[in-house]
Amino acid sequence: MRENSVNILVPRLITAQETYPVRHAVLRPGKPISSCVFDGDEFATTFHIGGYVKDTLVAVASFFEVDHSKYEFNNALQLRGMAVLEAYHGCGYGQQLLAYGEGLAQQKNKSILWMNARVSALGFYTKLQYTQIGSVFEIPQVGAHYVLFKKM
Numbered sequence: 001m002r003e004n005s006v007n008i009l010v011p012r013l014i015t016a017q018e019t020y021p022v023r024h025a026v027l028r029p030g031k032p033i034s035s036c037v038f039d040g041d042e043f044a045t046t047f048h049i050g051g052y053v054k055d056t057l058v059a060v061a062s063f064f065e066v067d068h069s070k071y072e073f074n075n076a077l078q079l080r081g082m083a084v085l086e087a088y089h090g091c092g093y094g095q096q097l098l099a100y101g102e103g104l105a106q107q108k109n110k111s112i113l114w115m116n117a118r119v120s121a122l123g124f125y126t127k128l129q130y131t132q133i134g135s136v137f138e139i140p141q142v143g144a145h146y147v148l149f150k151k152m
Contacts, residue, residue, distance in 0.1 A: 007053045009093045011100040014050035016041035019060040019081055022050075026083035031141075038080055040064045047104065051084075051097040059084040059097045063105065068114055071133055073149060077105050079115040095128060106152050114149040122146060 016037075023036040040046050041062065051059035066078040079101065084094045105113050117125050119136060126132065130148040139145050 009051045009053060009096045011049050011051050011097055014048050016048055018050055019048050019062060022057060022060040022083050022085060023081050025085060049097060049101050051093050058088040059093045061097050061101050063101055073112045073114050075110055076112040076114055077110045079113060098128060110152050112149055112151055114147060116145040117148045119144040119146065
């Protein structure tokens with residue numbers, strides 16, 4: 001929906017439950033809505049961001065305080081459930097939402113932001129200065145992923 005590209009994305013903190021419809025539509029289509037509930041969604045240290053165009057929630061991202069022992073990512077946040085509704089792809093909303101989340105990570109004095117990124121999203125994240133580490137791996141019932149990270 002490129003005509004929306006002139007609309008401003010308004011990011012704000014939301015609840016885990018508010019992320020589920022967008023997670024479901026983008027990341028888990030055809031699966032039960034329960035597949036959109038992640039371990040740690042309700043932890044006090046987890047935060048969720050919603051991106052709104054006018055009054056419509058079009059993008060979501062969740063940030064979990066999780067270190068990565070294999071790659072020694074300490075004082076880290078893990079990005080999970082990053083999703084933009086398909087009708088709003090190509091408008092820059094994902095980039096804007098992620099930049100907002102990175103700003104919050106910096107305010108929390110986090111050193112690293114990392115994620116298990118779908119292979120199909122690799123170009124999006126590398127364009128935003130995320131670095132791939134390790135080999136491709138499979139998340140059962142979800143698909144092929146890479147670990148990506150960025151120093152804050």
